[in-house]
Amino acid sequence: MSEGTAFDRYLDARRREIDAALDEALPAPPACPPPIAEAMRYSVFAGGKRFRPILTLAAAEAAIPCGPDAAPPEDTGRMPALAGACAIELIHTYSLVHDDLPAMDDDTLRRGRPTSHVVFGEGVAILAGDALLTQAFTLLAGSPSHAPPGFEVRRLRAIARIAEAAGAAGMVGGQTLDLTAGAGADRGPVRAADDPEAALREVHERKTGALIRAAAAIGAILAGGGETAVRGVDAYAAHVGLAFQIVDDILDVEGSTAELGKTAGKDAVARKPTYPSMHGLDRSRALAADAVAAARDALASAGLGGRLGDIAEWVLSRTS
Numbered sequence: 001m002s003e004g005t006a007f008d009r010y011l012d013a014r015r016r017e018i019d020a021a022l023d024e025a026l027p028a029p030p031a032c033p034p035p036i037a038e039a040m041r042y043s044v045f046a047g048g049k050r051f052r053p054i055l056t057l058a059a060a061e062a063a064i065p066c067g068p069d070a071a072p073p074e075d076t077g078r079m080p081a082l083a084g085a086c087a088i089e090l091i092h093t094y095s096l097v098h099d100d101l102p103a104m105d106d107d108t109l110r111r112g113r114p115t116s117h118v119v120f121g122e123g124v125a126i127l128a129g130d131a132l133l134t135q136a137f138t139l140l141a142g143s144p145s146h147a148p149p150g151f152e153v154r155r156l157r158a159i160a161r162i163a164e165a166a167g168a169a170g171m172v173g174g175q176t177l178d179l180t181a182g183a184g185a186d187r188g189p190v191r192a193a194d195d196p197e198a199a200l201r202e203v204h205e206r207k208t209g210a211l212i213r214a215a216a217a218i219g220a221i222l223a224g225g226g227e228t229a230v231r232g233v234d235a236y237a238a239h240v241g242l243a244f245q246i247v248d249d250i251l252d253v254e255g256s257t258a259e260l261g262k263t264a265g266k267d268a269v270a271r272k273p274t275y276p277s278m279h280g281l282d283r284s285r286a287l288a289a290d291a292v293a294a295a296r297d298a299l300a301s302a303g304l305g306g307r308l309g310d311i312a313e314w315v316l317s318r319t320s
Contacts, residue, residue: 007310014054019045021086025139032131039120039128040135043093046111049318051244052092052212053085055311056219059233062299062306063225080144080151081222084158087136088215091166094132095211097125099175107266133166148224158218165214174207181272200273201242208248209241216240216308232302236312239295244315246288249274250281255320292316 022044028037060081100107100115101122108118117125140159143151164170181203216237220230252266253276275284295312299305 007307007314010307010310011054011314014057015050017082018050018053018057018085018089021082022089025083025086025090025135027131027135035120035124036127036131039116039124040131042119043097043110043116043128044090044132046113048093048111049320050089051311051315052215053089055212055215055237055240055308056081056085056088058307058311059216059219059237060223060225061219062233062304062308063220063229064223080148080154081219083139083142083144084162084218084222085215087139087162088211088218090132090136090139091162091171092211094129094136095166095171095175097129097132101125104175104179105266136162150224151222154221154224158221161214161217161221165210170206170210170214174203174205174210177203178207178272196273197278200275200278204242204245205238208245209238212241212244213237228302229304232298232304233308235298235302236295236304236308239291239298240312240315243288243291243295243312246275246284246291247315247318249276250284250288251318251320252276253281288316 026037026040026044096110097116099105100110101117108115110116115125116128120128137159140155140162143155166172168176177199181199213234216233217230220233225233252274275287279287292312292315296309299308
């Protein structure tokens with residue numbers, strides 16, 4: 001059986017594991033009103049690659065060595081990372097719900113379905129995003145049964161890392177910069193950028209890269225990996241996050257709405273700076289490939305293996 005087929009099986013197994021955990025983690029009536037429960041589930045289970053939570057689990061597996069295709073036992077440290085993986089996906093989903101709002105990117109299609117505010121109205125969509133974000137920290141605050149030694153310290157470290165990535169220094173800050181990056185009359189720049197490429201990279205590092213880095217780092221942290229492993233997966237994820245965003249920019253130019261599951265070509269319409277608009281498609285592809293090569297170098301330097309290298313190549317070759 002080819003390695004690609006084995007990796008596909010790995011992705012499928014991890015998605016099923018994550019979806020089952022998310023189903024259990026989301027609140028349901030009578031714990032919460034039915035409309036908010038429905039809106040939360042609508043966005044969480046709308047599809048998606050589960051890239052970020054898979055990255056969390058893969059980083060945990062790499063930090064605590066175990067067979068990549070087997071379901072490792074709880075005492076290896078991977079299972080404590082599952083709650084962190086689910087929290088990452090809930091935060092990512094919340095960010096999509098809010099990004100699609102009329103006051104933000106004003107999109108009506110996400111993952112091939114009408115966006116949350118189209119289905120439930122803006123008020124409930126905002127509240128669903130808020131609820132997903134807070135539910136993520138509810139998950140992180142809980143202790144797993146048979147928690148391994150030292151887990152409480154690791155959990156607090158993971159919570160701090162995720163909170164920083166999701167807040168003003170990370171996603172929220174990146175979205176703020178993104179709102180000012182277009183050329184629309186009501187979205188003029190709020191600060192001068194002497195280096196447009198550096199400004200573009202800052203938007204991506206905060207809006208997209210911060211949570212991707214946190215996803216990998218908390219996997220290693222919650223699994224009990226050493227500092228070399230944590231630093232290694234963090235460096236790896238910084239490069240993977242850059243590759244992910246460059247590919248996203250390319251797909252916005254080359255992909256169709258049907259393939260992407262979201263409105264294609266919106267960046268060009270909004271006249272937002274992107275890697276293709278700044279470097280062209282061919283150079284953008286080369287930059288994405290360079291980022292993946294740098295990610296692999298970071299893994300080698302830290303002595304990390306597992307599926308992280310395969311995930312980097314998956315990011316580079318994705319078509320949606």
